[in-house]
Amino acid sequence: MEELEHIFLTSVHTILALQNGSNLLSPCSDRSSESETKPSMPKMRLLEAQLELERLQEENRELTSKLDHVSRNYSNLKAQLLLAMQKQAHQAHLGEQEVKNKSSLIKSAQHFMDLRPMDVNGPGVTDEKMTLDASISPTDMDALSKESNHYITPRKYHQAHVDDEDDNIDDGVSQRWGLHGSSPSGFKKAMDGQPEPPFRKARVSVRARSEAPLISDGCQWRKYGQKMAKGNPCPRAYYRCTMASGCPVRKQVQRCSEDRSILITTYEGNHNHPLPPAAATMANTTSAAAKMLLSGSTTCKEGPPSYCSTMQFPSSIPFTSTMATLSATAPFPTITLDLTGTPKSHLQTLTSSTQQFPPSLPTLPFPLHGHPQHQGLGFGYAKYSTSTDDNSSHHPKLSSTSGMLRGQRQASLIETVTAAIASDPKFTAALAAAVSTVIGAPQSGAGGSNGGNENPSIAGIKPVLQGTPQLPHPCTTFSTNS
DNA sequence: CGGCTTTGACCAGCGC
DNA sequence: GCGCTGGTCAAAGCCG
Numbered sequence: 001m002e003e004l005e006h007i008f009l010t011s012v013h014t015i016l017a018l019q020n021g022s023n024l025l026s027p028c029s030d031r032s033s034e035s036e037t038k039p040s041m042p043k044m045r046l047l048e049a050q051l052e053l054e055r056l057q058e059e060n061r062e063l064t065s066k067l068d069h070v071s072r073n074y075s076n077l078k079a080q081l082l083l084a085m086q087k088q089a090h091q092a093h094l095g096e097q098e099v100k101n102k103s104s105l106i107k108s109a110q111h112f113m114d115l116r117p118m119d120v121n122g123p124g125v126t127d128e129k130m131t132l133d134a135s136i137s138p139t140d141m142d143a144l145s146k147e148s149n150h151y152i153t154p155r156k157y158h159q160a161h162v163d164d165e166d167d168n169i170d171d172g173v174s175q176r177w178g179l180h181g182s183s184p185s186g187f188k189k190a191m192d193g194q195p196e197p198p199f200r201k202a203r204v205s206v207r208a209r210s211e212a213p214l215i216s217d218g219c220q221w222r223k224y225g226q227k228m229a230k231g232n233p234c235p236r237a238y239y240r241c242t243m244a245s246g247c248p249v250r251k252q253v254q255r256c257s258e259d260r261s262i263l264i265t266t267y268e269g270n271h272n273h274p275l276p277p278a279a280a281t282m283a284n285t286t287s288a289a290a291k292m293l294l295s296g297s298t299t300c301k302e303g304p305p306s307y308c309s310t311m312q313f314p315s316s317i318p319f320t321s322t323m324a325t326l327s328a329t330a331p332f333p334t335i336t337l338d339l340t341g342t343p344k345s346h347l348q349t350l351t352s353s354t355q356q357f358p359p360s361l362p363t364l365p366f367p368l369h370g371h372p373q374h375q376g377l378g379f380g381y382a383k384y385s386t387s388t389d390d391n392s393s394h395h396p397k398l399s400s401t402s403g404m405l406r407g408q409r410q411a412s413l414i415e416t417v418t419a420a421i422a423s424d425p426k427f428t429a430a431l432a433a434a435v436s437t438v439i440g441a442p443q444s445g446a447g448g449s450n451g452g453n454e455n456p457s458i459a460g461i462k463p464v465l466q467g468t469p470q471l472p473h474p475c476t477t478f479s480t481n482s
Numbered sequence: 483c484g485g486c487t488t489t490g491a492c493c494a495g496c497g498c
Numbered sequence: 499g500c501g502c503t504g505g506t507c508a509a510a511g512c513c514g
Contacts, residue, residue: 222485222486222487223486223487223488224487225488225489226487226488226489242485242486
């Protein structure tokens with residue numbers, strides 16, 4: 001596994017270095033310097049230079065796609081390795097667990113943390129395995145989960161059951177559910193020797209201050225239902241990803257009952273199809289956050305799960321009141337990144353205890369796996385800078401990078417960042433990528449179901465940003481369940 | 483005409 | 499066992 005990671009990081013390093021080299025000849029700098037220093041240059045030479053520039057830009061694009069490809073291959077290999085490890089571990093412990101679990105785990109199964117293999121398997125499964133398990137990239141799990149090409153409802157799942165591992169594999173977490181039968185119903189069925197449906201899936205919700213009916217996350221969604229939720233006068237809408245047939249990803253959209261300008265979007269599942277960079281950014285980010293929550297790779301490892309029900313992450317990004325919350329007491333384990341500016345969201349009150357992260361968390365732009373060349377990726381777009389002058393002024397690093405990077409390249413880099421997050425999930429990194437997704441992309445028109453796949457920005461935020469000087473206060477909430 | 487939204491019905495989980 | 503709630507289905511209608 002470490003070898004794989006090393007290979008991957010080396011590849012990323014190389015490609016990024018090449019990229020940076022290519023970008024030394026950016027159109028602007030090149031043209032301006034040449035025209036200033038050699039005003040009398042013949043037109044032929046200018047044309048040649050321009051051709052060379054175009055060639056370099058093309059090369060740049062190819063390298064970017066190569067990087068993407070390497071990243072996917074890496075995740076794919078990693079996922080396969082993890083699968084083999086999981087099967088091995090599962091077979092080794094299945095027998096003894098059956099006796100143990102019957103007596104002690106049925107009650108605790110209702111707690112979400114019991115989804116974790118450590119809890120179910122006992123000391124036989126190490127923390128390392130859990131962390132590795134959480135690092136499976138969602139998009140690359142698709143390659144392994146061919147069965148998930150068809151969306152399987154719980155009902156259908158009952159009828160035509162499939163091998164749990166394959167069926168849940170598009171979600172590394174739900175796979176654990178299936179394997180160990182830790183969901184309440186799953187437990188009973190597992191005890192009976194029957195397969196259990198993937199009732200719980202990873203969820204990532206985004207809380208955003210937006211007046212638009214939907215946030216634009218780069219994917220195409222189709223509404224399939226709407227319900228009035230208890231305790232909220234606003235209806236909850238259910239959407240399904242329609243970018244590919246059978247994509248299991250769903251999302252719920254609901255306005256906050258306390259502040260109807262806040263839009264709460266909850267994502268569930270992982271895409272089983274290639275995503276545009278913008279959507280991939282969100283998908284990778286959310287899945288990384290989700291998996292980290294469920295993998296327990298955060299600071300609450302040492303305590304019992306119940307004591308880690310909530311963790312608040314004071315953000316280091318130049319936002320005020322950015323807060324990420326993990327909730328274990330909710331029906332689903334939840335990661336909440338609250339960027340609304342509301343100090344205490346109602347989600348935080350769901351939990352019984354909190355853990356404040358030390359203020360020494362890595363700041364953005366953050367180094368990836370200790371590779372300094374990954375620093376300074378620039379998580380600020382021009383839009384962000386203009387709308388947040390006050391904040392950006394406190395963070396010259398961010399503001400200086402905005403406008404220097406071209407949209408496509410930046411999207412690709414952010415995607416790389418989020419993919420890297422998936423391989424070694426630290427929540428702060430996931431948080432950072434999520435925020436970069438929200439604030440970093442050029443804003444699209446307030447498009448309801450976001451047919452445009454290239455823009456991860458939150459539709460409708462723009463008017464809010466312009467109208468309220470204290471912003472940006474988009475709020476991003478990640479909740480993950482499996 | 484195809485894709486999408488709407489909306490009532492249905493189902494499963496859960497608490498009492 | 500019953501009722502409540504969340505989530506999903508699917509028919510009907512709308513829209514470009």
